Amino acid sequence: MTEKQYVTIDGIPVEINGEKNLLELINKTGVKMPTFCYHSELSVYGACRMCMVEDERGGLSAACSTPPRAGMKIQTNTERLRRYRKNILELLLANHCRDCTTCQNNTKCKLQDLAMRFNIEGVRFPNTAKSNAEEDSSSVCISRDAGKCILCGDCVRMCNEIQNVGAIDFAYRGSNMVISTAFGKPLAESPCVGCGQCVAVCPTGAIVVKNNISPVWKAISDPDVRTSVQIAPAVRVALGRELGVKDGEDVMGKIVAALHRMGFDEIYDTSLGADLTVLEESAEFMERLSSGENLPLITSCCPGWIQYCEKKHPELLPNISTCRSPMQMMASILKDQAKEKGEKTFHVAVMPCTAKKFEAARDEFKVDGAPNVDVVITTQELVTMIKEAGLMFDALEPEAVDMPFGTISGAGVIFGVTGGVTEAVLRHVIANKSRADIMMVANCGQRGDEGIKEFDITAGESKLRLVVVSGLSNAEKVLQRIKNGEKIDFVEVMACPGGCVNGGGQPFAVRQDKEERSKGLYKSDRLLSIRRAEQNPILKTLYDDIIRGREHELLHVHYGKHNQ
Ligand code: SF4
Ligand code: SF4
Ligand code: SF4
Missing domain, CATH: 3.10.20.740 (Ubiquitin-like (UB roll))
Structure with a gap:
């Protein structure tokens, strides 16, 4: 012993x-x-x-x-440590702008928090904040403000170590040191994929999510515009954190109630778009297995991953599924229906994701020059809107999403967690579909928060290798194996470690709370009476009335090389 x-x-x-x-x-x-x-x-x-x-x-x-x-x-x-820490804080504050009241990170900033905790009542040093520091707002996903940077390096290590992107690094020395892209280029011209993981670790307001709230309020206030909104699966288990509910608790009903109170005309669940993705992606996978072409099939739901592939491995683009993301499938159908009726509409997507802002702006998802998703707001932006509207979230009675697109399956809900897309596809393609079979699928190996999970399944005479990966450094390792000729049949990639539940647009959480979010989505799935995408009765109506014959136009896309 x-x-x-x-x-x-x-x-x-x-x-x-x-x-x-x-x-x-x-x-x-x-x-x-x-x-x-x-x-x-x-x-x-x-x-x-x-x-x-x-x-x-x-x-x-x-x-x-x-x-x-x-x-x-x-x-x-000790007394000495308290003095030491106060000195550090005063030096940081001396080199920091004083915009706290208008900063997006006001009340969430670690510098502010520690200054209060250590009772800093004044700063003895002259203010040396970079007065002419220009904000880099070139990216549609995030903004950077060097005047608020304390050079902790968290963003640099996140972007390099976890995401393998290397869009930002330290530049210059001593008092000239800054965080910069290569050659000081705007972020939009850098290899940045917009994942927002640097935002999630930045302790100050030096990197923040691009704020798109104003156009949403404007559209809601316009009596001539019909506003619709879709809510991604991962939002429901994370939004409550900043409104007095613990991580992992499904607050979808309250979110719907809040959005109704704000004035949205139609409210939908992106899980329906995910159900469509399951059907389309499963069919595509079967086709590729029988033709043997473009294997492995690599999933396409995550815009951070898509940009990574475009910028670093364009030769693998043919392997990416041609399915649009659930957000885009949902949006193209909603916009198509609005066009049929001749309505002037404005469609908002509430996403856990900063990279979705880029996806929404892509030319591939515009019809006659207009985007299908007019604005993407993140979970955090929705929290801001709920607070701004003065809604007491706790007191809201849960409400259901609207018809005719109001029915979802559990398969669509678990898209928000790493392994969820794979599990949803497996539920659809397995031969036997009893309750016990669905439970067996849960144990194949796709669940859990490991960065790379892999397992084999038997399909007829053949054995298929499936790999589930989250975090782009992990994705890079799998891509290298594919390039080295290893036989893999299906790869799910999510740019954010753990999947969308930990997206760059979610309220920040520590590891245990992040795990609660995943558990929360699996619980929501178990509580739904429909667990498989193809059981969702709305899909049949959608295919019969709108989609059949127009699958490519409404549900598919071919990505090419594209800069942010
Ligand atoms: S958004 Fe992602 S890719 Fe871009 S700088 Fe931040 S961590 Fe790097
Ligand atoms: S994480 Fe924020 S404060 Fe730290 S170096 Fe990066 S931008 Fe500056
Ligand atoms: S994992 Fe989800 S939240 Fe993160 S970039 Fe991809 S789609 Fe967005």
């Missing part, structure tokens, strides 16, 4: 149990260590120095980069 080992933290012995660093061990004791640059999923940078601890000899070390050693005695909150 190995002997237990302890570190004494603030006089309390704490057992070491595989923690990588002191910071993780301290957090176990109920002390929340201040830090700007530590994220458990990123490499340790140790730059902000806020998590310093003091040992019994008066030595200082950064808790994030110090491994726990048996017998260590450390203090986390």
